[in-house]
Amino acid sequence: MTIAGTDSGGGAGINADLRTMALLGVHATAAVAAVTVQNSLGVSAFHAIPPEVVAGQIRSVVTDIGIGAAKTGMLASGDIINAIVDVAGDLDIGRGGTIPLVVDPVCASMHGDRLLADEAMDSLRGKLIPIATLITPNLDEVRLITGIDVTDRASQEAAARALHALGTQWALVKGGHLRTDPNSPDLLFDGSDFIELTAKRIDTAHDHGAGDTLAAAITCALAHGYSVPDAVRFGKSWVTRSLAAAYPLGAGHGPVNPLWRLTV
Numbered sequence: 001m002t003i004a005g006t007d008s009g010g011g012a013g014i015n016a017d018l019r020t021m022a023l024l025g026v027h028a029t030a031a032v033a034a035v036t037v038q039n040s041l042g043v044s045a046f047h048a049i050p051p052e053v054v055a056g057q058i059r060s061v062v063t064d065i066g067i068g069a070a071k072t073g074m075l076a077s078g079d080i081i082n083a084i085v086d087v088a089g090d091l092d093i094g095r096g097g098t099i100p101l102v103v104d105p106v107c108a109s110m111h112g113d114r115l116l117a118d119e120a121m122d123s124l125r126g127k128l129i130p131i132a133t134l135i136t137p138n139l140d141e142v143r144l145i146t147g148i149d150v151t152d153r154a155s156q157e158a159a160a161r162a163l164h165a166l167g168t169q170w171a172l173v174k175g176g177h178l179r180t181d182p183n184s185p186d187l188l189f190d191g192s193d194f195i196e197l198t199a200k201r202i203d204t205a206h207d208h209g210a211g212d213t214l215a216a217a218i219t220c221a222l223a224h225g226y227s228v229p230d231a232v233r234f235g236k237s238w239v240t241r242s243l244a245a246a247y248p249l250g251a252g253h254g255p256v257n258p259l260w261r262l263t264v
Contacts, residue, residue: 004073100245
């Protein structure tokens, strides 16, 4: 299940999640948390779905169909986050439960601008991250959540420790925005050991939806029974291939493209 916002431009959010989930052979379900007014140039407005409706979507699906794993994306408000945490506790979703939960903490735009108000950031840090099986922030989101500006391996490790201290079972500090590195170095941390995952950096300006696509692929792998490290390895490979196949769209950033799978 994906619990996130829509993207009217089709490149990110629930749209990107459903595309990857379908291509990875799972039945994708969705709980819409927000509807965005968005194109390749950015988000100009959004409408938050009432918290009880967001929670109701999750409960309706899980109590009938059931899910193997869930992920979150743009959640829009603290009230929505609180409602998700409450229903997750009822339905055994998240850390300590039987259903893994991947938290993609969408709180910064691709330009680094903050997207969540203070009360929503408090709910993210204090309620949602502590029930996460895995959190997958980009470097701008790491800075907003922890206050750490990641510029090298030492600060990447410090950020992973700070994220883990908030309660998540695993923390993934992505290095895709670490432009000084010729590769894309991600760091996975479980509170005791670091696992480094490196891939060749793809030279493209078209990376819209990369974070969503990575988190969705990891969620699919967890639903298929992969361990967290193996799911993250798979997700990184998937998003790297999708970045290599990205295409231009509109006047701004085009989307990563998991449709490469249809040609192999």
